[in-house]
Ligand SMILES: Nc1ncnc2c1ncn2[C@@H]1O[C@H](COP(=O)(O)OP(=O)(O)O)[C@@H](O)[C@H]1O
């Protein structure tokens with residue numbers, strides 16, 4: 001469970017990149033964080049994960065405050081950043097094993113091999129991440145985020161660069177994760193993704209949260225009929 | 240089209256050297272950095288000027304001062320050649336900007352031309368010291384006319400053309416045939432080692448041949464003879480020398496003409512071969528077919544695992560390896576070799592065998608060794624770049640459940656280990672050769688180790704406060720990172736206590752001096768540790 005209470009952030013004085021954000025993501029749901037480019041999605045996610053300090057407000061992950069109890073809070077989530085270029089000089093297997101050491105993962109061999117086989121990168125695990133394509137790096141980072149079996153899974157634009165099959169696999173994994181009663185929070189600017197798989201969505205534009213609810217509620221509230229795209233455009237344009 | 244090439248050149252130069260400087264706003268800190276730069280450049284200017292002054296005065300006595308011109312031209316050609324060998328692979332092939340540049344709507348030759356211009360501009364930087372200053376001193380001493388200075392400027396502008404092109408061409412041809420992604424590291428390392436060997440031979444040669452004025456004359460004559468024997472192969476060397484010595488318009492014209500033609504030829508040739516190499520250098524390479532095995536999953540202790548990761552990232556990236564790790568290894572080797580070759584070392588051995596730890600000589604030995612070690616570590620930039628080198632993965636430190644201070648301590652270990660080990664090797668050789676008392680050497684190494692710890696803590700603190708992880712080219716972190724100056728200043732400042740103990744404390748017993756030094760350095764290191772510990776995540780605020 002992720003609770004975001006009244007959180008704001010500005011990089012430059014006077015311009016709020018995230019403005020008074022309130023959100024609660026419950027256990028067992030997939031929450032899609034939707035918004036056009038530059039809306040403040042990455043900024044929000046960086047605050048949730050402790051990469052950025054918020055100017056105001058508080059963020060709780062499974063009840064732990066990310067500022068006040070950072071170590072406990074950080075153990076509760078697995079994070080997939082928008083840029084999967086992590087430690088490119090390491091081999092994939094070295095990176096994953098390193099993460100296992102950090103999180104103290106048991107039974108690491110089975111976990112790594114199973115997920116790597118699922119993503120079809122098992123055969124290349126012994127190569128440097130440098131030689132991986134964007135999508136392959138993405139897969140390694142996704143595996144790394146799930147090794148310690150976190151209660152909360154946070155992903156920033158996870159579908160970017162994945163081929164259709166991997167994208168499908170990822171969606172399945174997200175569904176499974178949520179069905180186990182855990183939380184999935186991911187950002188995207190691609191509407192179809194959100195429409196198909198989110199239990200609830202939040203729509204953000206220019207740092208302000210414009211809507212929270214199910215896709216159907218969004219459609220109901222904004223346009224009596226029509227595609228999500230229209231709804232999306234309508235919401236973000238009227239802001 | 241010309242405008243596009245020029246602006247692209249400007250951008251490339253900035254991304255390769257100056258971007259991190261340019262972004263800083265004017266303020267006290269910037270002025271501090273500028274002062275340091277002025278200091279460093281002033282020092283080089285002084286050295287170059289003083290050497291020229293000495294050489295020209297000597298040559299003027301025997302009326303052979305024109306030989307100095309050939310010497311300067313030769314040095315500039317050779318240094319451009321070498322410098323381009325080292326930098327060209329980074330600018331042309333391993334630069335991160337290739338990934339952004341290639342898809343942009345630039346004509347291929349516009350990119351090639353800009354890259355080559357960038358290399359030319361790089362060679363102008365060293366020309367200031369190897370060419371401009373010596374020639375100004377020459378002009379001053381020989382009371383040259385205004386025309387000489389005009390000629391000088393033109394010659395200095397065009398003389399790097401041919402050597403830069405030659406080196407670049409060789410690099411491009413090699414890149415065509417070498418499987419880059421496979422031999423990337425090897426390639427850069429060989430380049431650096433070549434330079435290392437050359438530097439070492441020169442330093443050995445110099446120490447064997449310096450002495451009286453006659454010796455200097457002999458050397459200068461030899462070099463001049465060498466220069467003249469190279470004339471047929473380097474026509475620009477001949478024309479440049481003649482243009483400056485005889486103020487010959489014809490030679491100057493020929494020089495400019497050859498350079499201009501070579502520029503055009505260079506662009507058109509490299510237009511053909513450059514892109515084949517560059518595509519290979521950034522694309523995915525050979526795959527290891529080996530499957531993962533049980534041993535790949537061994538559980539390691541957190542500390543060991545983290546430090547191992549630091550070492551891997553440091554050593555596997557050629558730019559980091561050559562810029563951060565190699566200097567700490569090379570410098571002690573050069574010093575040891577030079578030392579064992581130096582004149583008068585036998586007398587020193589005779590003297591030093593009388594050193595004991597029980598009188599003043601022992602105390603002096605201790606302080607001098609500490610001084611040397613501190614000085615040697617000045618060129619190791621591992622800790623000062625520890626966070627920035629991670630680039631976009633620097634934020635990794637912030638979202639894993641591991642205290643920030645703890646990660647910083649792990650990040651300090653490679654620097655401490657490498658500087659300590661290389662100094663240990665050097666000290667062992669020197670101490671064995673000079674038969675220095677073991678206790679003095681060991682105590683000096685202990686002090687150095689504690690110093691190295693404090694220095695590393697200081698380095699990571701500075702790096703956290705001024706992180707440069709948002710780079711476009713790795714070169715920015717290790718080459719043109721202003722933070723490195725803080726590191727150098729730190730070493731200089733910490734030379735003071737050892738210098739003081741050498742000057743005013745050497746009457747005290749060795750162990751007392753050791754304890755005083757120990758208290759000072761241990762206090763400082765502990766102070767930095769407390770600072771990192773207390774600040775913890777606050778130190779990471781700028782890393783996002
Ligand atoms: N490092 C930064 N410095 C200054 N402004 C930034 C920085 N990162 C993001 N911003 C600004 O914050 C806003 C939100 O950006 P971001 O959270 O990255 O958007 P999104 O992920 O939704 O595309 C944008 O207007 C962007 O310009």
Ligand SMILES: [Mg+2]
Pocket residue numbers: 041042043082157
């Ligand atoms: Mg984003």
